Amino acid sequence: MVAVLVILLILVGLPLLAWWLGSRRAWSRIDASGRDAMQVEREWMTRHRLDHVEVAEVGRAVSWGRALTDERLRAAAVERARMLQDAMRSWQEDRPRWAAVMRWLALAWLLVLVSALVFAVSFGDWPPGLFFALVAAASSWVSEWVRRRNLRRAIELNGG
Numbered sequence: 001m002v003a004v005l006v007i008l009l010i011l012v013g014l015p016l017l018a019w020w021l022g023s024r025r026a027w028s029r030i031d032a033s034g035r036d037a038m039q040v041e042r043e044w045m046t047r048h049r050l051d052h053v054e055v056a057e058v059g060r061a062v063s064w065g066r067a068l069t070d071e072r073l074r075a076a077a078v079e080r081a082r083m084l085q086d087a088m089r090s091w092q093e094d095r096p097r098w099a100a101v102m103r104w105l106a107l108a109w110l111l112v113l114v115s116a117l118v119f120a121v122s123f124g125d126w127p128p129g130l131f132f133a134l135v136a137a138a139s140s141w142v143s144e145w146v147r148r149r150n151l152r153r154a155i156e157l158n159g160g
Helices: 002-022 037-047 052-064 071-094 096-123 130-157
Strands: none
Touching (some): 052 071, 052 130, 071 130, 096 130
16 A cells, blocks of 8 residues: 555645656756847857857857957957856845855855864764765865856956
8 A cells, every 4th residue: 555655645736746856947047137048148248249159268268267358358358257156146135034044054065074184083983974974075165166256367468
């Protein structure tokens, strides 16, 4: 009887869960101003007269924080970096409670990791997953810092 209920739950519950998750606003490509992200992308490409190769070049320059030589591409890079900064800022402003919860969870995780590190050093017994947890924590914080820094550098180097 339990097996039948579990199978029914899987057969009915998973499609309902997929339907519910698929209809969530978080999955849509609508930005904070209510416009489709692909439409904004096409307008940006048209405004700067970019082809797909140049879009990739601008994207690399923005994500790595590098300067471009062509004035048209430089202007596109500055606008693209500002668009990405605005998107990051609007995400945090639209979800202040979620951002606060994530900051508190990150702080709690950091405290747990530091206390585990202190215990590992003081007792001389290194838990098996501690190294990977420390690497994951450091890489997530460093990658976010590098991303923000590269956006700022792309704006500064390309004349913003």
